[in-house]
Amino acid sequence: MTFIASFLSMFRGRKLAIVGLIWLCIVAFAAIAAPLLAPFDPLEIDPVARLSEPGMPYLFGTDHFGRDSFSRAIYGARMAVIIGLGSVVVALITGGLIGMLSAYFTRLGHVLMRGVDVLMAFPALLLALVLMTLLERSVTNTIIVIGVVYATTTARILFGMTLKLKGEVFVDAAICSGAGHGSVLFRHILPNLISPLLVQASFIFAFAQLQAAALDFLGLGLPPEVASWGNMLSEERIYVTRAPWLLIFPGALIILSVFSMNLVGDAMRDSIDPRFKDDIAGV
Amino acid sequence: MLVYTIKRLLALIPTLLAASILVFLFIHLIPGDPAAILLGDTATPEEVAALTREMGLDEPIWKQYLLWLGNVLQGDLGTSVFFREPVLKVIGSGAETSILLATMTMVWIVLFGIPIGIVSATKHGTWVDQVTSGGAMLFASIPTFWLGLYLILIFAVGLGWFPSSGFPSVSDDGGWTNLRYLILPSLTLAAPNAALIIRLVRASMLDVAREDHVRTARAKGLHPAKVAIKHIFRNALIAVAAAFGFTFAALVSEAVVTETVFSLPGIGRLVVQSILRRDYPVIQGVILVIVVLYMVINLLVDLAYARLDPRVSLK
């Protein structure tokens, strides 16, 4: 309970961030309850109703296959959450471990961080594109690719923060008490990294949406039939003059969700340890 | 300074070598016979056999790498499957567009990012700050291609102020006025990056404003505007300069998308098309060129950084 209370206290006096948080809750709800909320099957084609305008029964209109955009948007929320959380998990676990261990074990760190440096010499989307050319288009591969791209930045950030914590007096004190490596790393260092990691996670979640949408747009992300906001934009972009709503709705959903996540991340960042603020790569 | 630059250049070599190994391995990671991959679907078995010998594909992999590296150092990045031309020439043909696009974008980023960032920081806590920094965050949340599409829809299709796609070279008819083809793309590309610079200028200035020496500057009786520019912004610039390396990386990433949206004949679109055409030699070449360029730019950023911050020793 205290955790939730302290989480909510970060949003005191930040009306916009609260709106963002509410929007994210709506997206999360839509993602979980998609089959119950969607009036149509997102893959069902209705050739008669191609490119219908928003109204009844097609709230957001239909695309050029005659699929219901509203239902696709709701399933798109599910995809957004899956991609976002998936990338966060991949990035934080691989990047986090590499960064933390590299900072703590100096010799190992020398080697590992050099490797991270090399990967960071590849601009993010380019790295993602190259990896996608090697892999098949699928949800899992998209998550892995975006996760790997942000794992490098996460490793850098965690490296810096762990290094700072390693120099903390309370870490020296723990060592003097006889604490071993495991205890120092996981009992004394890691708990102090949780809040900055959550902030970093929120920014990765936001960036991942944009990256996934860009990959979809370039035809190198999710398989085209998957209902994602990026695919909705990518598939229908040639109809932009005839059916502008087909781009307005998914575009607005992406922007709102990314903006909300950034606002939430920003609010959280302001309440964490000021020493770590500059380390986090966010908006 | 020169000694420092040379040292830094030497220090780049290990990273470059490691990166080149990754780029080299790229071809080998694709399932199938590398020679067949490099020659494309239309290759005859004789051609494949010839290239296998030429590249030493029957040799151990480290020998292949050295052979490849030797060729790269001589400017031979292979031959495009699609264009049947040297990769370097293919890349060169996209260079003009991409360089002009990047330059124009940087101009917008500096022109919008820095002044708005300064205003946002000096008006900290007021509605001006909320609108500018909130607006910046909103712009950083818009997918590049979506923004591009709507700019085309409004300013090219609707108002007809700018051309909607393509880019004739400045050496073609129209000369430098052809740059108008790049206005919408460069604005599209600049928007999220300028937004990040606004946020960064603001955040660094707010950090610097809390430092002790700013209080000293105020105690001198200086005008607040002078304190903001000469003491706060000048010091914040150190952090901002460091971020320009990342901005370049972001530009490269987003240029891929932007050039595709606006159908610009640049390197970014070349990457995407090459991927779709399975023109692997070109993909490999472009990645290598971009990685080298990125490292050089980071080096330049570091040198600028050293000039901005006298505490960084140039030894």
Place this chain on the structure above:
Amino acid sequence: MTSTPLLRVTDLHTHFQTGGGLFAKRSWLKAVNGISFEIRQGEVLSLVGESGCGKSTVGRTLTQLEPSTSGQALFNGADILKMNPAEFRPLRRDIQMIFQDPFASLNPRLSIEQTLTEPLFIHGLAASRAQAREQIAETLERVGMDPRVMQRHPHEFSGGQRQRIGIARVMILKPKLVIADEAVSALDVSIQAQVLNLIKKLQRDSGISMLFISHDLGVVRHISDRVAVMYRGQIVETGDKRQIFETPQHDYTKMLLSSIPRISERVA
């Protein structure tokens, strides 16, 4: 006084690499540059000197927070500088350290009980949480704190209280040697006096030996039996407290003593 010293340090060097890399020449900062001293059972030896003289590095080297470059430190006859971390670990119970900054020396995420339980479990001094709690309560009382504060976190305490908790963490292990690194320097004068009295009382009651590192000559005179004056990585003068403060021999000691602003001169 003829008994063997608890700690005998001989020609200790701790150097830090300050420059150098792939293409640069290495340079060294000789923070501790050949010092020798000994601490007898139940004795308080102060290391006094100005910032950068290397006094803190001595303490950090003796607790293996920094690796030594050369020299010998015999603790109960065993050279602790030669030990690897695993060999040294059981000895950490005997050699404890009080740190300067009470705001940084406690892990903000752990409750006082968690902080104080850890050393007990590591060294096998408590078999159960209940047993640990008993010892913690007793130690907290010894350092002048209400045992009921156990469940609280560091941010709920003032600087003086945190330093008491830091002292409790040390005393709970019943060490043989305590290294106090600027243990009262960060505290306000009125609180500094309380903590200084506490340290002196605990030291007297338990008869532990102490290496007291400080820049404050007044504090040093108050707490020590013997004093070693450090300057630029070396000890320039060692002696009985009286001798150092009343008949200093070395010019540097004399200069230090004459630099201190004194209240007595203004009292008519």
Place this chain on the structure above:
Amino acid sequence: MALLEVSNLEIAVATGGQLLPVVRGVSFEVKANETFGIVGESGCGKSLTSLAIMGLLEGSQVRITGGSIHFDGRELTALSAEDRRAIMGAQMAMIFQEPMTSLNPVYRIGDQIVETLRQHRDMSRRQARDRAVELLDLVRIPEPGRRIDSFPHQMSGGQRQRVMIAMAMACDPKLLIADEPTTALDVTVQKEVLDLMADLQSRMGTAIVLISHDLGVIAETCDKVAVMYRGKIAESAATGELFSNMCHPYTRGLLNSIPVVDRDVEWLEAIPGRVPTIDEVLSGCAFHPRCAMAEARCESEDPDKRDVATGHTIRCHFAEVGSA
């Protein structure tokens, strides 16, 4: 007529929608050529008082809520921001606790001194630079002609504090405010800096307000002293008078808390309890929870200021001269 007259100064911090008083009813005077010391522990309001006089509270969460600051014939609290700036750095200058961070790291020290000079004096670059060399020489920086082009990080803490003093003295101020100027320095360097300040004062007749937590520094350098506790002046007197006839139980407690170098004391007479934080609500005399003399009255009634000897005032219900 005193150069600086602070009367009934009230300062408050705005936190969470309310104003917490942090300096309450502080009054004192400083004459030309005089050094006035303010001593106290952390959070007693001594630094905020000095920042308020200098005019550096503006823009922060802290503001002056009452009282007046009269300086050289003008009421500072009533001046416009522009008029205030004309005084800052010219007639009134300040040096701070942290010499390592008080200078801008990206500019050469000469340029930072020149900036002050050209802000207030009609000088050419050349003239200002020559004057800056003179000033560095004045604060005993060796080879001033060469060191003027140094960056702050190339100097030691003591040298940087000298540069700060040179910068502060650049326009011959009438008042120098020094907020813990030697706290971050080693004792040997502290002595040099304090000697330098005293020397400059005797040459230029500058009035000095010296803020310190160190009774020793105060005793050696000040003509008059105010001891602050929890935002109020607990005791104030000429330095000789204060140290020979200490009255207020807090002042005496503070003195007895200090371990001295000249004699052995078995146990220090520490003040019990802890230094109150600014958000604690304390009724009556703020010191009563820690005071050995406290009676029921102290808990309910805040003592007014009263004289115990000529120029010697205290805020305490009971203490008298010689009662210790």
